Amino acid sequence: MALSYKDMLVELENKTGYMEQAASEKPFKIPVSFFHRKPRAVGTFSIEFIFSEIRKRLDDVVESNTQFSTYQSNGIWKRIYNAVEASFRQSTVNHITGDVNYLALFLNGKKTILTIHDCYFLYWVSGMTRKLFKKLWLDIPVNKCKYIVAVSEATKSEIIKFTDCPPEKIRVIYSIVSDNYQPSPKQFNIDKPNILHIGTAPNKNFERLAEAIKGLNCKLTVIGKLDKEKTTLLEKNGVDFSFVYNISDGEVLEQYRQCDLLCFTSVYEGFGMPIIEANAVGRPVLTSNISSMPEVAGDAACLVDPYNVEAIRAGLLKIINDKDYRQQLIGNGYENRKRFDIDKIADQYYQLYKEVSEA
Incomplete structure (x- = not known):
């Protein structure tokens, strides 16, 4: 039987209401660009592991856009290329995950979070090289980014010492340990440990x-x-x-x-x-x-x-x-x-992403 015009309006209204309700119940994912260094053939990959695990934990609430620099962090021109490239890959929230702090140069600072794992690089260079590294890895990025994440209170103290960054701008969020590391009892070899x-x-x-x-x-x-x-x-x-x-x-x-x-x-x-x-x-x-x-x-x-x-x-x-x-x-x-539970650390990052996205 053909529907009357009035019945068609009622049915359309019901369908529209259902779709709006379904859309409202679907959780909003915060778009986050994760900026990573280009991994070297030999070396540590702890930064990549940390944020790979965090992205897995936040998959329901974060729309991850994982970006690896085209070039390894060697030489001025390759670093400039990496920084310019990053500027075309921005999202609602930008997160520089570590070791390539200079990527902040051309990013929207109000939308950018920078995780700093240590300031060790300042101890093995000197002279003009040290001044340049300090400017590009600490001074400019720390001043420009919305929030700085330090992986320990000790690292936070160093950032403040080297840059005079306001303490309230720095959040301490610890690193994580893999779930693969579980208790494995062993008889202690007291004779030859x-x-x-x-x-x-x-x-x-x-x-x-x-x-x-x-x-x-x-x-x-x-x-x-x-x-x-x-x-x-x-x-x-x-x-x-x-x-x-x-x-x-x-x-x-x-x-x-x-x-x-x-x-x-x-x-x-x-x-x-x-x-x-x-x-x-x-x-x-x-x-x-x-x-x-x-x-x-x-x-x-x-x-x-x-x-x-x-x-x-x-x-x-x-x-x-x-x-x-x-x-x-x-x-x-x-x-x-x-x-150092992964879920706990991931939630701390999520709360920070929310702050930046809602600002």
Whole structure:
């Protein structure tokens, strides 16, 4: 039977109302452009992992537009190209995820968030090079961006020290640890413990560790490439050692499982991810009492002066010889790991995206 004109209007109104209701119930996704460095063939990919996991957690509420720079961050012209390229890839919210801070140069600052993982680069350059790096990696980006995210209070303090940035502009959002890092109990080898050390860059304090374990009956496992100078030092001190590098994430995890304790006595860290990774697996940790490490470790590590060889040695011996202390550190580590839950960190970023998008 044919509908009357009045009935057709009623049916159309009902359909329109249903569609409007369905549209209102569909959650609005915030468009966010995630700006990443172009990964190198060899090196760490922790920044890429962190924000890949965050995007997965926010898939229902964030429309992710992931952008990798065309060129690796080498030389002035390639960096200028990367910065100009980024200006054509903007969204409602722009998020520079780290290590390419200069991408902020041509972005809309009012819509841009910059995550800073550390200020280490200012310690290994000097003269005009340092001034240029400071200007392009800190001064201009920090001044221009709407919000700065520091991965620790220690990094926040450094940003303020170097740039005079207003503290309220900087949000501290910790890094995350992969869900792959789960408790993996292991009988502690008190006769010859396997000490894991991660990294061989200057800030990792390798030489002092090599001196600290001289004469100890232990095995040192290093993740990182050892040059001739470092292997000679270990051989001179009679240290039983091995090293691996350019290994997969799964192989790194296996090294944590195989070790008896982690020694991470760096002289500088923006965060200190290995501390949490060892906590999550269930290994006692020896780390430094300076920089970001006490903040990240809390009561889940033995803290020592990294500039004092004897202090490093004493800390190792305390962990090796005191079973109750080891168990306390392991238990505290399991609790400490909860502070860096992926869902919690992802929600903190989401709240920040909302602030920027609604401004």
